[in-house]
Amino acid sequence: MMTSLFIQVFHLKTIITVLYLSQPPCTYGDVYPFQNVSLSFDERTRDLINRLTLDEIVLQMAKGGGGEYGGPSPAIPRLGIKKFQWDTECLRGDGYAGNATSFPQAIGLAAAFSTDIIYTIAEVTAIEVRAKHNDYVSRGNFSDHTGLGCFSPVINIMRHPLWGRNQETYGEDPYLSGMLAKYFIEGLQGDHDRYIRASTTCKHFDAYGGPENLPVSRQIFNAKVSERDLRTTFLPQFKQCVDGGAYGFMCSYNSVNGVPGCANSHLLTDVLRNDWGFKGYVISDAGAVEFSIIWHFYFKSILDAAAGCVKAGLNLELGPTGFKHQIFESIGKAVQAGLLTEELVRERVQPILYTRMKLGEFDPVEMNPYNFLNTSVIQSKRHQEVSVLAAVMSFVLLKHNGLLPLKQKLKNIAIVGPMSNNPTQLLGDYSADVDLNFLVTPLKGLSPLADHTNHADGCKDTECKEYDKNSVLSAIKSVDVTIICLGTGQVIETENVDRRDIYLPGKQQQLLQDVIQYSSGPVILLVFTGGPIDISIADKSSKVAAIFQCFFPAQATGTALYKVLTLESAKANPAARLPYTWYSNMSQVPDMTDYTMTEKTYRYFTGKPLYPFGYGLSYSSFVYSNLVIDPSTIEAGQNVTASFTIVNNGKYDGDEVCQVYISWLNATVETPRYQLVGFKRVPLILNEPIHIVLPIKSDQMAVWIDNKGFVVEPGVIKVYVGGQSPQQQTRITSNQLVSQFTIK
Structure with a gap:
């Protein structure tokens, strides 16, 4: 991992100045357990929730941002709690918040095939987000794009070349997208043992990949997706978000199999929470809760929508900018009408407040080192250098x-x-x-x-x-x-x-x-x-x-x-x-x-593209050799490794992106023709061979069988290693090796 930019910035400060906060600060001590830093964040969060009225909780859930009506989450003066703004864009730089270092678009970062550069860009982005947040809060500014609830990364699959939002994604492969998302999360949230710099929000959950407006609007579109495609194409990268420690998810505008994304209990509860064990919050895309009424016609009333989305697993509403309707403001009325229980509402607010605990909001300012980042880091020399390097690599x-x-x-x-x-x-x-x-x-x-x-x-x-x-x-x-x-x-x-x-x-x-x-x-x-x-x-x-x-x-x-x-x-x-x-x-x-x-x-895809996935040339050439799959025969549940040698035999030193793919030779169900299961970008000096070992994990060998789930079947799996995708016909500056292993 690259050297922490935060540590570099933090060590430059020899005098720590406590920020002036324009609103009354929390008073610390033993007045309330939620203010007691010796207790766990779980204990403190439970105490805080118990002290909130239902009306106060409702507004914390209804004000996720989105213009003057959508946010910020209001202050609670009786407990010394300040306003809080969630609405922040951090895809590759602090978006819509004034001058900040701008990094290449996500699709270009995906092309770099480098987890290191993704981590570093996320880290730099979070440093600038936190620095600007500190400045905004000191001036009492809690408007959109001043907060710490980063609505990033976008990890929807680029499934269609004409989709308007392809540029925001990490491309068409679930494994590549998931790995980049994992390192983005780690870089953005940081490695402090107590606090996160900002919270990540993986979006848009799920099966959201066009259309935007042609031939129909995304606000009314219903994606009809088989369970196999859902599990093998549209969900895997989101599971990597959970495994990577993301604090938030954003549900999508579209319906999936007839159910709007933000009212979809199969996705938000069955898959996200029950199957994957997600403990964080889910926020709606802007206006998506209202659109479930007026565009999808899934709910007949505001109360039905408020109750239905909360029951499905939604925690927080991001409002449609410029519109007054915040559907979640009616949660209290839904409770009174018997459509919801107050117990469930209190359960739904828990991850929202827990995340704010992890951001350090309820601790003394001086405890959190991220509070001392200031706007001198914006467009710093180091940050500009990272922007140049990222573009070069893309x-x-x-x-x-x-x-x-x-x-x-x-x-x-x-x-x-x-x-x-x-x-x-x-x-x-x-x-x-x-x-x-x-x-x-x-x-x-x-x-x-x-x-x-x-x-x-x-x-x-x-x-x-x-x-x-x-x-x-x-x-x-x-x-x-x-x-x-x-x-x-x-x-x-x-x-x-x-x-x-x-x-x-x-x-x-x-x-x-x-x-x-x-x-x-x-x-x-x-x-x-x-x-x-x-x-x-x-x-x-x-x-x-x-x-x-x-x-x-x-x-x-x-x-x-x-x-x-x-x-x-x-x-x-x-x-x-x-x-x-x-x-x-x-x-x-x-x-x-x-x-x-x-x-x-x-x-x-079985046709011949102009350029295939994984394709890219170099000023140099590379030779792969000595591929060994170990072990060559395994039981279901075991992992294998692919080890091989690469040498740069061209004219210039340079990086090479080695890629490992598999294909199933005798699966009993439909499988991809090929599947990327490993990659590594490595620097290669002329004529100096290096040895690479990449794992192929058991879960990557599994196929989806309806009514059974993921199963590792007996059979033969073919392995392809090189600087390209399998059977690539377009010219390339490296060769490809092929082997196989057997699952008993």
């Missing part, structure tokens, strides 16, 4: 003919395209509100590649309804290299907006064709999207020397690109891998409303 090299790296300065280059100097569209959804002085566009970052740089946007925005062909043709004449920057941005690919197709937006296709045809030098294509887009013309063209999928790299875009194109260090040698299948054309794209997994994601 770029996927899709095509390379040997042009790169650029080791000598060029005379003339052209940088063109609507994403070349479009700072806000490089950030992606749910970004920190970064001061644009900290943001480096491709134009700014890559201009030092040459003595002279020609520039033309070609289109004023990514919709590219109008195309200035002449400016582009002028820019790409008499240049050594043309760098073209294309993509979607948040106008086309975003929350509430699904894409209609995988084609380049507007006239960007014509722009690309013109650059390929008329550029005087070779072309480097930089793609800025969340999901796949049709760039087959560039993939096939000999004029295009290199293609990078850059996702939305945020504030360090240009700086990171320069490092990668020039191979400034071994870490800048491309090693990222696609966290999703890049479909070739629209004929491969399924109906978004179909939630069966047939022909979706690499696990079930």
